[in-house]
């Protein structure tokens with residue numbers, strides 16, 4: 001690897017050498033290792049981008065030769081460094097709280113998609129300032145746990161005015177905003193799902209489209225049929241949006257096959273899959289995004305990540321952070337679940353929560369530590385990434401940088 005760095009103005013705050021890294025996960029596949037692991041490593045960050053990665057001893061020589069005179073040194077003290085997490089599936093903007101529903105579910109009540117309507121009522125009633133403050137607090141919570149790229153969905157407005165508000169507010173915190181008007185049939189249209197879909201593909205899509213990059217639909221019994229989802233997703237595509245699908249969460253269904261047929265970037269949940277679903281995914285560019293926080297919080301069976309990986313399917317892990325079925329923003333927790341409950345190796349799970357999430361968002365500038373990518377880095381208070389699964393519930397995220405800028409964490413308030 002080259003140590004040459006383009007000349008020109010340097011932003012000192014976003015330029016440093018992170019060295020003394022015991023185990024660096026680059027996600028640049030090498031020698032049969034998809035994680036591109038480098039031991040005793042260093043990373044040179046220049047103006048918020050990765051300029052160089054390699055062995056720490058080579059970095060010392062490069063610096064001594066004057067390639068980067070006076071660069072600030074950050075010593076990792078032998079700890080592990082991974083790319084910032086890419087959380088490709090969240091519902092972070094909403095009003096209200098569903099702790100009572102969670103308590104009832106833990107006491108034995110079954111989870112169904114209809115609980116979403118409780119949040120819709122609270123979200124419609126909330127002011128912009130209230131929604132903005134709640135969203136900011138949740139984004140800060142995500143970042144403190146190492147998430148540097150976030151997708152945020154609408155879907156708790158379900159009327160033209162509120163969906164447009166949610167899309168606009170979400171766009172203030174991320175470029176990865178998804179229009180999920182087809183989350184459930186709005187309460188005002190109960191009993192006439194097709195009429196509600198007319199609204200979603202018409203006035204609602206027009207009202208949100210300048211704020212969003214993606215369109216999504218919940219293909220599930222109790223939400224929308226495959227035909228209704230196809231209408232929504234094709235309308236989004238005609239408006240220039242990329243496609244994502246919620247599918248096969250609560251039972252077998254057509255979500256996965258619809259997603260593959262439409263060339264969706266990702267189909268999310270994938271808990272109930274036939275062999276044909278798995279074969280379709282393996283032969284496609286559609287990422288299977290698994291959301292085990294949901295199964296943990298709803299006592300549903302976990303998706304079989306091992307089966308998908310063995311079939312050659314690209315798997316991402318995400319939080320699905322939402323007030324009903326998975327109110328966690330922690331990708332370390334999701335990684336621990338994926339390893340403990342879904343048959344993933346620690347290396348596969350960390351890859352899926354970083355590079356996998358980037359694939360699910362069709363991004364090449366995040367999820368990987370390589371020259372030219374964004375300097376989104378997480379320093380773990382651990383000697384290896386395995387500790388993310390091995391030490392569940394322990395706050396191992398010690399320092400986080402986004403675009404080369406250090407963010408506050410629990411360890412560095």
Ligand SMILES: [Zn+2]
Nearest residue numbers: 089091246320
């Ligand atoms: Zn979701």
